[in-house]
Amino acid sequence: MSGDQPPPTEAEWLAAYDPHAFTPIAVTVDIVALTLRESADGDTALHVLLVQRAEPPFQGHWALPGGFLRAGEEDLDTAAARELAEETGLHGGGTGSDTAEATLSRVHLEQLGSYGTPARDPRMHVVSVAYLAFAPDLPDPQAGTDAAAAAWHPVAALDLSAGSTATRDPHAPIQLAFDHARILADALDRARAKIEYSPLATAFLGPEFTVPELRAVYEAVWGERLHPGNFHRKVLSVPGFVEPTGRTTDRGGTRGGPRARRYTAGPSRRLHPPLLRPSQEPGPTPEP
Amino acid sequence: MSGDQPPPTEAEWLAAYDPHAFTPIAVTVDIVALTLRESADGDTALHVLLVQRAEPPFQGHWALPGGFLRAGEEDLDTAAARELAEETGLHGGGTGSDTAEATLSRVHLEQLGSYGTPARDPRMHVVSVAYLAFAPDLPDPQAGTDAAAAAWHPVAALDLSAGSTATRDPHAPIQLAFDHARILADALDRARAKIEYSPLATAFLGPEFTVPELRAVYEAVWGERLHPGNFHRKVLSVPGFVEPTGRTTDRGGTRGGPRARRYTAGPSRRLHPPLLRPSQEPGPTPEP
DNA sequence: ACAATAGTGTCTCTGAGACAATATTGT
DNA sequence: ACAATATTGTCTCAGAGACACTATTGT
Numbered sequence A, B: 001m002s003g004d005q006p007p008p009t010e011a012e013w014l015a016a017y018d019p020h021a022f023t024p025i026a027v028t029v030d031i032v033a034l035t036l037r038e039s040a041d042g043d044t045a046l047h048v049l050l051v052q053r054a055e056p057p058f059q060g061h062w063a064l065p066g067g068f069l070r071a072g073e074e075d076l077d078t079a080a081a082r083e084l085a086e087e088t089g090l091h092g093g094g095t096g097s098d099t100a101e102a103t104l105s106r107v108h109l110e111q112l113g114s115y116g117t118p119a120r121d122p123r124m125h126v127v128s129v130a131y132l133a134f135a136p137d138l139p140d141p142q143a144g145t146d147a148a149a150a151a152w153h154p155v156a157a158l159d160l161s162a163g164s165t166a167t168r169d170p171h172a173p174i175q176l177a178f179d180h181a182r183i184l185a186d187a188l189d190r191a192r193a194k195i196e197y198s199p200l201a202t203a204f205l206g207p208e209f210t211v212p213e214l215r216a217v218y219e220a221v222w223g224e225r226l227h228p229g230n231f232h233r234k235v236l237s238v239p240g241f242v243e244p245t246g247r248t249t250d251r252g253g254t255r256g257g258p259r260a261r262r263y264t265a266g267p268s269r270r271l272h273p274p275l276l277r278p279s280q281e282p283g284p285t286p287e288p
Numbered sequence C: 001a002c003a004a005t006a007g008t009g010t011c012t013c014t015g016a017g018a019c020a021a022t023a024t025t026g027t
Numbered sequence D: 001a002c003a004a005t006a007t008t009g010t011c012t013c014a015g016a017g018a019c020a021c022t023a024t025t026g027t
Helices: A008-015 A076-088 A098-105 A180-197 A199-204 A211-222 A228-237 B008-015 B076-088 B098-105 B180-197 B199-204 B211-222 B228-237
Strands: A026-038 A044-053 A066-068 A108-115 A126-134 A147-154 A242-248 A261-265 B026-038 B044-053 B066-068 B108-115 B126-134 B147-154 B242-248 B261-265
Touching (some): A026 A147, A026 A199, A044 A076, A044 A211, A066 A076, A076 A098, A211 A261, B026 B147, B044 B211, B066 B076, B108 B180, B126 B180, B126 B199, B180 B199, B180 B211, B199 B211
Parallel strands (some): A026 A126
Antiparallel strands (some): B108 B126
16 A cells, blocks of 8 residues: 555566566576596596586686576576586486496585676576586586587686776686686585585595595695594594594506595484584684 | 587677577576574574565565675675665665674675576576575564565464475475575575584674674574584684683573673684584495 | 563683694605 | 505593582562
8 A cells, every 4th residue: 555665666567467568687607517537747636527618708718617507497496407418418317327326416516606796697597506516537528509619617717807907917817707716616616615514525435435635635625734633533533424434445556556445425414513624713803 | 610519609699789689597696694583483594684575476475685786886795785785775875873784794695506497587688696694683674665564474384395395394385586595595505504513693693792692593493403502612712712701791681691792703603623612423325 | 569571791612723743655 | 766645543631511609689
């Protein structure tokens, strides 16, 4: 009745019953798929799956894999899993390699957030729902029909400054399309925080792994060296994080050392206590 | 070229250039606005802002406030702030009461997640981007043109079971529309975790508050009694969490006690160390 | 006077981190 | 033989929680 607010709200609701009448918005799903691979310098480094755009806008630029949500057909999670399977060439319910299926089923996939600035795509208003994936070392992807190429890129070689002209690293010249640098930066923040309180670091590894391999995951994601002894004891002290298999590796490390015990991921979905990263500066404002 | 994947991906991209050609998807923004209010039994309890639907589907049911994203005009964050201002009657840039403006500017608003199951709205495929708001005690809202009523509801009086037939509390008969029970449950999880590591519990209070008031926020959100002495010392030990004003309350508590010191929110955006809630069961799987 | 509450002090226990030590393996 | 690494042990310190205590205020 006596509303002091403008009436267009009612018109909008009416428009919902004639879906073609209003200005359309597209919904896409983009994937930030992270994995650990051998980098050029020999170290294992964090890599992200990218596709090279074959058409404008941003033709030739690298972008996050993704695609349109199929209207009326699929859930957001389903669309994300489908896109990831298509881009990695690992079809979850397909024929052929059991290895690919088993590997894909071990991939962790979770929603990251949505991005809907009107100008983020010059063609139309596109709302993108971003997903974050933790994957074990997968084979090189094959480019789809809409991409000129698809490959794993070390995240250290990408420019994440995303408009903030401050930190422009000359050694990270690769500019991502759209606002994907921002999305990737958010994904890395989430990943770094997630492995503190969840056992998802094991999603980067195979079904069986050693404590030193798990430590390499944390070191790659956090970008810091961890104390081997303390890390080892801490991981084993968290109930349900890892479970011993009784087996060991076939041989020691490439540079010597005893064989390491092999573990599998435990049933816990939450680490108590958590594995906090060292770089959490305590005092941000020390008075002079 | 030699792609072994089906070509519909290309067709989808072509469709993007003719936006009206494909099956449309609507994008809405829904708000989970939480605040602390005096409950019926006298205790302060967590409340959520709900609107009663005036039209089908779910006519007469209570639902989260929200509305359509204005295509080509606004960002997701902007749309969320607009919806919140409309539903609470607090217009950020309007004329009149400075109090309403100042209060609304103190509201914390963050993206919660997106929900896009095709069948969640019977009219069409709707992707909803949910937002979480922490608000100080606001006046009762006024119903918009599309709602029969708008009010703050104690979350304890709502049915959050959302299909999982397990915990159906007979004293919580209010059923929310659509999948809003699920969204609210996710929002509560987020809120409970968020105040552990961020100073956002202060967003539920006015610009000046006491430590016991802050403790009441934590007790209401977590649903647990906290030790007054330990809580007090812990809050003051976190650098940048609260800052003393030198002032105290005008009088003691309603049932006696000395006057409490007043504080303002400090500059820290992250609590080091965090205020962990007590109910974190360590061993979920004790073997028999 | 009495009860309730704000704020502080003290003690204990757990866990993180620095450091050391030992055993095992590749080169 | 030597270096590198896996794993365990020891010590110290910070922080959480239980408990006790004092001071201040409303009824």
